[in-house]
Amino acid sequence: MTADKKVEIKRLLIYLVLSFGLTWIIFFAYILNGGKWDGSNPYMEQFVGLGMLMPFIAHILTRMITKEGFAMTGKDSIMLGISFKDKKWKYYLFAIFVPWLYFEVMHILALALVPESFDTNVANDIGLNNDIAFAYPFIVIINTTILSFPALGEEGGWRGYMMPKLMKLMSMPKALIAGGIIWGLWHAPITCIGHNFGTDYPGFPYVGILLMCGFCIALGIMLTYITIKSQSIWPAAFMHAVNNGNPSIVKFFMNTDVFEQKYPGPVYSYLLLLIPMLLIDLIIIVLEMKKAKKVK
Amino acid sequence: MGGLLYKDFVSVNNLGKFKMTWIMVIVMIAFITLRILFPGTADFEEFILIGENGETVSFLDVLFMMGFAGVLISLLLQISAGKIMEKDVKGKINDYISTMPFDKKTYIASKYIFIGIEAYVIMSITFILGTTCTAFCREGHIQDQSNMLCSLIIPMTGLVLIFASIEFPLIISLGKEAATRVTTVLWTIVAFIALGYLMFGDLKVFENINLISLLDYIDEHKIGIMIFESVCPAIVLVLYYLSYRLSSFLYNRKGDN
Secondary structure (H helix, E strand, O other): OOHHHHHHHHHHHHHHHHHHHHHHHHHHHHHHOOOOOOOOOHHHHHHHHHHHHHHHHHHHHHHHHHOOOOOOOOOOOOOOOOOOHHHOHHHHHHHHHHHHHHHHHHHHHHHHHOHHHEOOOHHHHOOOOHHHHHHHHHHHHHHHHHOOHHHHHHHHHHHHHHHHHHHHHOOHHHHHHHHHHHHHHHOHHHHOOOOOOOOOOOOOOHHHHHHHHHHHHHHHHHHHHHHHHHOOOHHHHHHHHHHHHOOOOHHHHEOHHHHHHHOOOOHHHHHHHHHHHHHHHHHHHHHHHHHHHHHO | OHHHHHHHHHHHHEEOOEEHHHHHHHHHHHHHHHHHHOOOOOOOHHHEEEOOOOOEEEHHHHHHHHHHHHHHHHHHOOOOHHHHHHHHHHOOOHHHHOOOOOOHHHHHHHHHHHHHHHHHHHHHHHHHHHHHHHHOOOOOHHHHHHHHHHHOHHHHHHHHHHHHHHHHHHHHHHOHHHHHHHHHHHHHHHHHHHHHHHHHOOHHHHOOOOHHHHHHHHHHOHHHHHHHHHHHHHHHHHHHHHHHHHHHHHHHHHHHO
């Protein structure tokens, strides 16, 4: 192993210890105080969600320790710059619209699996009307993009520091898988109290942790792709934020109670979500491999 | 562009011997720590109040909510087009602009981008403080009010950006002092109109306005308000961009004369 690689491993380990350490302090403080992730205390869940800022804080602290500097743009930088030159604007559009696409496909697949869950009264039941369903994705995209700083907190760490280090240490496919697994495991404490998948599924919480790792690999491929192409963490931050907002029109025409009678719990929805995500990942990989062959 | 932004950052960051960034970090850490140590659910008897309806209210929640409102307003007031333009005038930076390797449009763009970054950072900080304040409130109407205050962060930031959109072209075309006089005259006219209405107008419209009727109105027009809230940031950004185009035009013309 070269001396450079040893240095990069050391830096990565410092970052991971800080990132996991700082975030898990918040998560475990909540868990040990009897906290659950079941919507019963939404304000407290929102506060714990601020743990999303820790990866970026860990990134900054790591740079202070390793003395790597704080360049905003360029090689080995924090990648906080924004540039639309050389058609980089298309990665910003990818970031805000692709999550809408895969959430719509997920809900369409769910309706195809359980056609009786189609229901035009879903919006009315929550005090809205069907017109708002068509505006909902735009509302989510605008609101989440404006309040994207928690997502910036995560992406500033994972795509801003961890992925560049992993890509120096191993091949791209291995780096993408390792990055996704690390990111998924980072969520483990709150997955164990019901984050994303609830607590009522077979194999709880291990299946949830595995599924989270799979989800993080699938999403991580897209996030890493747009980060490398735009040379900025902002598209990844916007995409992460929009993804968390779950923009979809079709969900207002799907009765989740009926769906969950056949497929109980959110776990099955997430399995369906993986299908369009992995399809998009495959398209990205194939296109990039073709490009690489052309260059050779 | 990076250099211009860094110049503006250094000029607003320095408050005499103190750095604005450090003050904000200390205020954030202090607020969050104290809120966690003194939550509304704590049994400090001297801070518990019983309302008319028998509802238990923690005075700590009220204190922290007022503190959060104070921090929100004082941080938003830091976003000022006049402030960053004034620093350049005092430093006679305009004399050096024409020798720099960028055009006038880039210089104006840097001001707008800086204010935009400032607004984003302040919005993020106040959201963190608001989320913390609300999360540790005792369940009840104070917690709901704290949450409502959090929901005002985006519209208030939008309002500040609209003020900046009006200020920038005025400062560029008239200079800072003249622009301040113009905005003072405009606000005085608005105040006189409001005072005139309060003295001679029909005040019956205010009889039915109270918090309950406001909440009922919000509930009745939920969809419209939701759409308005979402469209507002886009409208603000369009106005902000149009202001930038006007400022660039005025600054270019100023240099040609």
